[in-house]
Ligand SMILES: Cc1ncc(C[n+]2csc(CCOP(=O)(O)OP(=O)(O)O)c2C)c(N)n1
């Protein structure tokens with residue numbers, strides 16, 4: 245295998261040209277095989293094989309820099325930068341991350357997981373280079389989906405002012421996770437359809453005829469050659485938005501034509517100022533089922549498809565929290581015509597795709613634009629609409645000022661359905677939903693809830709839609725075990741649910757950690773140890789009445805949460821008790837102040853002590869009859 249011989253980008257540069265095609269095939273075969281077993285972002289990576297090879301062929305890495313936007317498409321780069329031997333460990337505990345990570349390799353010069361950051365970061369790097377008198381090439385690779393995020397335009401705006409030399413490669417595969425939406429997506433479609441490709445290619449070849457190829461010692465392009473590289477065809481009179489904003493626009497270029505890519509990137513390096521190279525790629529390229537359904541193959545779990553047979557594996561699964569939310573939202577919308585659903589480019593993950601089918605005119609995919617999603621909802625709510633913004637906990641971080649300034653301060657009834665709250669598993673630290681309680685519970689007037697299982701999502705959404713102010717419902721990725729589907733007590737604002745009445749120790753569990761508490765109870769019950777188990781339901785308002793009662797009858801609390809201990813639910817309990825002068829010993833089990841790395845959700849839970857065995861052991865230690 246040629247791939248086995250690639251220890252660094254220098255090896256890619258040395259390969260005879262015909263071997264690059266074989267290398268591309270081996271890379272695709274590796275991606276398909278490893279993602280089948282481990283899960284991962286298969287289709288985005290299959291689409292950038294030639295682009296990544298071209299970058300590695302042209303640039304001097306790691307002296308030069310590539311900043312990958314989101315970086316879910318950086319697997320090929322990883323395979324070419326000394327990580328092929330460990331690639332089988334992709335997304336597994338202790339293994340290769342599914343995203344670029346500064347701690348993983350000197351070739352990952354900027355980490356990511358959230359979208360639309362690459363142009364900003366690359367511009368910052370180019371500016372640092374200029375301040376230090378350096379000459380390295382800085383490249384940002386950003387997808388068409390990520391180009392719907394406002395941060396990208398803030399960076400483009402600034403680049404037009406700074407005029408730094410750097411290259412933005414727009415990897416346009418006409419897809420976000422779902423089809424890309426909005427006027428930027430339409431505009432890119434217009435650019436794609438213009439006859440730049442043929443024209444541009446001819447010009448490129450014309451330019452190359454005058455430029456000696458090979459190495460970095462090419463002569464500078466002449467003014468005439470540079471002018472030719474603007475690729476403005478006579479029949480194309482409309483301004484190119486990127487040109488108007490201070491970039492030299494090149495493209496569209498076939499992102500699977502390796503030779504053209506190598507030529508064009510080589511030349512783009514020689515152009516002064518910001519350059520935008522528009523590359524057309526096919527998401528899932530080279531693997532039929534992924535090409536045919538790049539939406540499913542954007543990101544897949546382990547064992548979702550059979551790599552050789554090229555077909556999806558069918559698995560019966562319990563309803564997920566996201567599906568329960570989608571059903572509850574549809575039911576709410578059927579009852580109340582004011583209810584709308586908003587997603588920031590995550591219709592599948594949040595379940596809103598189902599809502600979109602039921603209520604197409606009340607469904608809004610605003611692009612990768614969480615801040616706008618929240619402010620848009622806030623605006624709509626001032627006119628009597630009941631917006632439900634379904635946004636992953638981690639991505640809602642981006643809209644924090646909108647939550648504070650545009651929702652909470654204005655006391656508007658926007659509902660935040662915060663999916664992926666807690667451990668997300670193999671996506672790793674960029675995607676963990678561990679901070680939402682901390683960043684929300686300081687806001688006056690907000691209601692924060694967490695359902696103990698899938699069936700509690702509906703009542704919580706219904707309650708949220710009756711409130712006059714903002715409400716957030718946090719729920720995790722996937723499902724609960726299904727072992728504790730006992731009927732739910734009616735939901736009352738600010739009241740917890742006592743599930744087991746015991747003595748000595750009271751376990752106060754938030755959301756899906758109720759499962760852990762009930763499992764622990766079963767372990768203990770067998771030995772006659774019976775703690776009280778409470779489904780907290782609300783972080784705000786806290787069930788203060790119950791806390792006071794429990795403090796009188798129990799000598800110890802244990803709080804459980806899939807959230808940062810700093811500022812989380814346990815902290816809220818401790819603060820309340822302390823403020824009331826109630827002396828109670830509280831042990832908080834949750835996530836300490838460390839970055840949680842990629843691993844399975846079960847492993848992440850166990851790592852912080854959110855396992856039935858650990859909770860049972862803690863209860864035993866704290867129960868007087870057990871310690872005597
Ligand atoms: C701030 C933020 N919101 C949402 C996401 C989820 N997300 C990850 S990749 C993606 C689509 C990106 O599309 P594009 O940039 O075109 O890359 P492609 O996968 O098509 O290569 C989305 C919405 C994210 N990573 N970051």
Ligand SMILES: CC(=O)[C@@H](O)[C@H](O)COP(=O)(O)O
Pocket residue numbers: 285314316357358421542543593664668671721
């Ligand atoms: C790269 C990215 O941000 C998304 O693709 C994310 O990995 C989706 O996570 P889920 O699989 O939990 O929807």
Ligand SMILES: [Mg+2]
Pocket residue numbers: 387388389390415416417418419420
């Ligand atoms: Mg895309």
